[in-house]
Amino acid sequence: MYFGIWVTLLVCTYLTYKLAFIELGRFNAAVALGIATFKATLVALFFMHVWHASEKLTKLVVIAALFFLLLLLGLTMSDYATRLWS
Amino acid sequence: MSMAATSIPQPVIPQGAERENYLNKEYGVWSWLLTTDHKRIALLYLISITFFFFIGGFFALLIRLELLTPAGDLVQADTYNKIFTMHGMVMIFFFLIPSIPAVLGNFLVPLMIGAKDLAFPRINLLSWYLYIIGGVIMLHCMLTGGVDTGWTFYAPFSTSFTNTKIVEAGIAIFIAGFSSILTGLNFVVTIHRMRAPGMTWSRLPLFIWAHYATSIIQLLGTPVVAVTIVLVAAERALHLGIFDPKLGGDPVLFQHLFWFYSHPAVYIMILPSMGVVTEIIACFSRKRIFGYHFVAFSSIAIAVFGFLVWAHHMFVAGISVYSALVFSFLSYAVALPSAIKVFNWTATLYKGSISYDAPMLYAFGFLGLFTIGGLTGLFLAALGINVHVTDTYFVVAHFHYIMVGGAVMGYLGGMHFWWPKISGRLYPEGWARLAALIVFIGFNLTFFPQFILGYMGMPRRYYDYSHMPEFQVLNVLSTAGATILGVGYLLPMVYFLWSMRYGKPASDNPWNAAGLEWKTASPPPTFNFDEEPIVTWEAYNYEELDAPHEEEVPVAR
Amino acid sequence: MQDNANSLTAVHDHHGEAHAAHNPALLHHFAEPQQQRDAASLGMWVFLGTEVMFFGGLFCAYLVYRQWYFGDFGAASKSIDATLGATNTGVLICSSLTVVLAVWAAQTARRNLLISMLAITMLLGLVFLGIKAVEYKEKFEEHHVPGASFSFENVPIPGHPGQFANPRHAQMFFSLYFVMTGLHALHMIIGLGIFLWLFIMAWKGRFTPEWHTPVEIGGLYWHFVDIVWIYLFPLLYLIDRHP
Numbered sequence: 001m002y003f004g005i006w007v008t009l010l011v012c013t014y015l016t017y018k019l020a021f022i023e024l025g026r027f028n029a030a031v032a033l034g035i036a037t038f039k040a041t042l043v044a045l046f047f048m049h050v051w052h053a054s055e056k057l058t059k060l061v062v063i064a065a066l067f068f069l070l071l072l073l074g075l076t077m078s079d080y081a082t083r084l085w086s
Numbered sequence: 087m088s089m090a091a092t093s094i095p096q097p098v099i100p101q102g103a104e105r106e107n108y109l110n111k112e113y114g115v116w117s118w119l120l121t122t123d124h125k126r127i128a129l130l131y132l133i134s135i136t137f138f139f140f141i142g143g144f145f146a147l148l149i150r151l152e153l154l155t156p157a158g159d160l161v162q163a164d165t166y167n168k169i170f171t172m173h174g175m176v177m178i179f180f181f182l183i184p185s186i187p188a189v190l191g192n193f194l195v196p197l198m199i200g201a202k203d204l205a206f207p208r209i210n211l212l213s214w215y216l217y218i219i220g221g222v223i224m225l226h227c228m229l230t231g232g233v234d235t236g237w238t239f240y241a242p243f244s245t246s247f248t249n250t251k252i253v254e255a256g257i258a259i260f261i262a263g264f265s266s267i268l269t270g271l272n273f274v275v276t277i278h279r280m281r282a283p284g285m286t287w288s289r290l291p292l293f294i295w296a297h298y299a300t301s302i303i304q305l306l307g308t309p310v311v312a313v314t315i316v317l318v319a320a321e322r323a324l325h326l327g328i329f330d331p332k333l334g335g336d337p338v339l340f341q342h343l344f345w346f347y348s349h350p351a352v353y354i355m356i357l358p359s360m361g362v363v364t365e366i367i368a369c370f371s372r373k374r375i376f377g378y379h380f381v382a383f384s385s386i387a388i389a390v391f392g393f394l395v396w397a398h399h400m401f402v403a404g405i406s407v408y409s410a411l412v413f414s415f416l417s418y419a420v421a422l423p424s425a426i427k428v429f430n431w432t433a434t435l436y437k438g439s440i441s442y443d444a445p446m447l448y449a450f451g452f453l454g455l456f457t458i459g460g461l462t463g464l465f466l467a468a469l470g471i472n473v474h475v476t477d478t479y480f481v482v483a484h485f486h487y488i489m490v491g492g493a494v495m496g497y498l499g500g501m502h503f504w505w506p507k508i509s510g511r512l513y514p515e516g517w518a519r520l521a522a523l524i525v526f527i528g529f530n531l532t533f534f535p536q537f538i539l540g541y542m543g544m545p546r547r548y549y550d551y552s553h554m555p556e557f558q559v560l561n562v563l564s565t566a567g568a569t570i571l572g573v574g575y576l577l578p579m580v581y582f583l584w585s586m587r588y589g590k591p592a593s594d595n596p597w598n599a600a601g602l603e604w605k606t607a608s609p610p611p612t613f614n615f616d617e618e619p620i621v622t623w624e625a626y627n628y629e630e631l632d633a634p635h636e637e638e639v640p641v642a643r
Numbered sequence: 644m645q646d647n648a649n650s651l652t653a654v655h656d657h658h659g660e661a662h663a664a665h666n667p668a669l670l671h672h673f674a675e676p677q678q679q680r681d682a683a684s685l686g687m688w689v690f691l692g693t694e695v696m697f698f699g700g701l702f703c704a705y706l707v708y709r710q711w712y713f714g715d716f717g718a719a720s721k722s723i724d725a726t727l728g729a730t731n732t733g734v735l736i737c738s739s740l741t742v743v744l745a746v747w748a749a750q751t752a753r754r755n756l757l758i759s760m761l762a763i764t765m766l767l768g769l770v771f772l773g774i775k776a777v778e779y780k781e782k783f784e785e786h787h788v789p790g791a792s793f794s795f796e797n798v799p800i801p802g803h804p805g806q807f808a809n810p811r812h813a814q815m816f817f818s819l820y821f822v823m824t825g826l827h828a829l830h831m832i833i834g835l836g837i838f839l840w841l842f843i844m845a846w847k848g849r850f851t852p853e854w855h856t857p858v859e860i861g862g863l864y865w866h867f868v869d870i871v872w873i874y875l876f877p878l879l880y881l882i883d884r885h886p
Contacts, residue, residue: 002740002743002744002747003740006736006737006739006740009736009739010733010736010737013729013732013733013736013876014729016729016876016877016881017725017726017729017881020725020877020880020881020884020885021884021885022885023802023885024885028881028883028884028885029882032877032878032881033874033877033878035877036873036874036876036877036878039736039873040870040873040874043739043866043869043870043873044866044870046743047739047740047742047743047862047866048862048863048866048867055681057278057685058684058685058688061685061688061689061691061692062688062692064302064306064692065306065691065692065695065696066695068306068393068696068699069695069696069699069702071393071394072310072346072696072699072700072703073699073702073703073706075394075396075397075412075413076339076342076346076703076706076707077706077707077710078406078408078409078412079338079342079397079405079406079409080406080707080710080711081406082406082407082408082409083405083406083409084406085406085408201672202671202672203672204672205672205682205686206682206686207672267693271686271689271690271693274685274689275682275685275686275689276682278685279678279681279682279685280672280673280678280682305689305692305693305696306692306693306696307696308693309693309694309696309697309699309700310696310697310699310700312697312700313697313698313699313700313701313826314700316822316826317700317701317704317822320818320822324789324790325789325790325791326789326790326818326821326822327789327814327815327818328704328815328818328819328822332811333811333812333814333815333818334708334711334712334809334811334812334815335708335815336707339703339704339707342703343700343703343704346700613671613672618674
């Protein structure tokens with residue numbers, strides 16, 4: 001099963017690389033980050049065994065860290081995104 | 087001592103030679119410097135943070151002396167900048183942030199949950215060494231010129247224009263921050279994994295909930311300021327400018343990253359104190375805390391909400407007005423869990439059997455002063471008022487009410503409450519009550535005038551106010567108060583030390599308080615409990631404790 | 644409530660027995676091995692949480708400036724070698740595989756597999772660092788290292804013919820590039836140190852199916868460093884690559 005994940009990860013990497021050279025406008029970033037998130041999720045769930053974690057606590061720690069990261073990024077960007085509104 | 091109408095277990099004098107406990111188990115410097123016993127590490131921290139408290143206090147004294155007169159006549163302007171910077175950096179990073187968690191938390195968390203030690207005792211010791219290394223580097227930095235940017239070391243002054251030792255101070259704080267992260271890590275894992283059988287989450291003392299919430303903040307916030315320090319150091323040392331306007335960088339970004347930690351940091355400083363106050367109020371009202379679950383969840387809520395409000399330090403920095411509105415609203419919201427706690431403490435006092443021992447005096451002080459500090463925070467959260475009083479003494483008074491009137495009072499109250507457990511001795515109650523009173527009076531005299539000064543327009547971080555000499559009266563009052571406050575801080579140092587030799591030996595539970603820590607000897611044995619406790623009772627079971635006993639008084643183990 | 648007079652001496656005997664009966668790796672403040680394992684695992688996960696926030700600050704800075712200077716960042720991003728970046732991503736993904744195989748080997752008492760997987764992981768880590776060194780050298784030679792000798796003149800902005808990148812903003816990109824990949828590389832080096840230690844322990848036969856916690860938590864750390872790179876690669880190398 002690990003090999004399957006490994007192959008998927010390598011394929012996704014290749015995909016990201018190739019897609020970057022295709023003009024997708026605004027979606028280039030979204031696609032790249034989307035694939036990256038998919039890869040990261042695979043590593044976390046299967047290589048780091050979060051999927052089979054016996055306790056909910058592990059998942060809670062991961063989610064909490066991501067939540068606060070998004071808070072940092074999101075609320076900071078809320079300043080930059082709205083500076084030119086007035 | 088206490089006026090509670092209950093039976094207090096008789097002090098048990100150890101039979102024969104002094105019983106073995108964590109203090110006398112081994113002697114010698116290395117048995118202390120290489121210890122992994124959380125109780126010894128707590129004492130190592132106690133000595134170190136007291137040392138830094140006096141250094142920070144010394145700088146405070148210099149500030150107040152300079153401000154006695156309107157003219158800048160004691161020191162030069164640059165020197166004054168260094169003085170208030172060092173006062174802030176030392177007090178925040180080397181006193182307040184470690185204080186309760188590193189001393190009382192380290193000592194009590196395993197005892198309160200029924201564990202033999204923290205989850206990672208060696209990491210605990212590493213934590214202390216990191217703190218010491220950071221402290222030594224900071225001392226060296228101060229002795230060789232110091233830093234003059236204010237403890238907030240804003241870019242671009244700190245990155246491009248100042249000549250002072252930013253990188254060195256940054257390294258010191260980075261290392262001390264690591265110490266803080268490791269302490270938080272230890273507490274979280276310990277509280278999750280090492281609770282004694284029967285010690286469910288709902289039976290945990292609220293002191294533990296408070297430290298759990300504090301640890302979450304330490305873990306999630308400190309790394310952000312750590313990487314900010316790395317960026318500032320990289321800009322100064324390697325010319326990799328991230329905040330440099332010459333490269334199109336935004337100094338306000340520095341403020342975002344800095345305050346993302348530094349606002350939650352203030353909750354690191356106050357939450358443990360709230361935990362202490364909860365324990366004290368319950369004990370000296372002889373009542374279970376009103377609304378246990380509300381208080382527990384309000385601690386977590388403060389930890390989470392505390393991360394949502396940082397830009398209220400930046401209202402005049404140039405952030406967007408819409409963003410400011412959002413942060414202002416959120417800043418009002420963050421006051422709610424704190425208010426819930428104040429209501430619950432008050433409700434606990436209602437119809438309680440109150441006694442006025444020294445810990446309780448500190449708790450009362452906390453209640454009043456934290457409330458004032460917190461309410462003035464709401465003034466500051468309002469955009470209109472904020473613009474008027476930003477960078478004035480109003481802000482200075484606000485945060486000192488919380489950090490000194492709140493956090494330090496809680497720390498002192500906790501030190502008095504658990505002193506018998508830590509040292510096995512009773513402190514002299516009369517002197518302690520006097521000291522508490524002196525601290526309260528001195529504190530208010532120092533900082534209340536500063537609210538007025540700030541509102542009237544006296545700017546902070548100015549060494550010279552000769553353009554407005556009418557500020558002098560209030561400044562003189564403030565300095566007088568600071569002197570009184572200093573006396574109030576010195577007294578406990580003296581009588582605690584005195585009590586270690588001449589104080590009356592303490593029984594296991596001199597306060598007849600609830601909590602697992604009181605069910606083992608004072609001072610506790612190295613492994614805390616003779617047998618693993620099995621908890622079958624709820625927290626704060628004061629009714630049970632105060633019920634007339636039929637069985638014999640618990641024998642000391 | 645327990646009430647046991649005279650149990651002080653009993654405590655020490657009890658401890659002595661406990662030591663003899665249990666796995667020597669069990670630390671005395673834990674009641675049983677599973678508790679110790681759970682504590683170690685939770686400790687590492689919590690630590691990784693702090694690392695998320697540590698890198699997070701850098702991602703925040705990156706996000707702000709990429710948004711402000713998209714064109715200039717695109718030009719700068721184009722000047723770093725995406726093929727090398729993709730290769731490095733592949734290298735790390737392979738190393739994550741070897742790590743997870745190492746953990747499996749430890750769980751199933753396959754000592755030789757464990758040792759070889761640990762060794763290959765370290766090797767792949769060195770390959771990664773080697774490629775990074777090549778990239779850094781390239782940047783140094785092209786005067787793209789921020790500082791006094793930085794130069795980024797007349798580089799066209801992708802997709803905007805005739806417009807050239809602002810060198811100051813490009814320098815911002817490179818500042819972030821070096822700090823982010825540098826910090827990541829530092830974590831890789833620390834990871835190599837950890838795996839060297841694991842390798843030595845495995846060589847000495849110290850890991851058993853009952854106790855191989857260091858391998859597990861070392862593995863978690865390594866996977867995390869991989870995940871950081873999984874994000875760094877598209878963000879730094881693939882900003883605006885379309886011809």
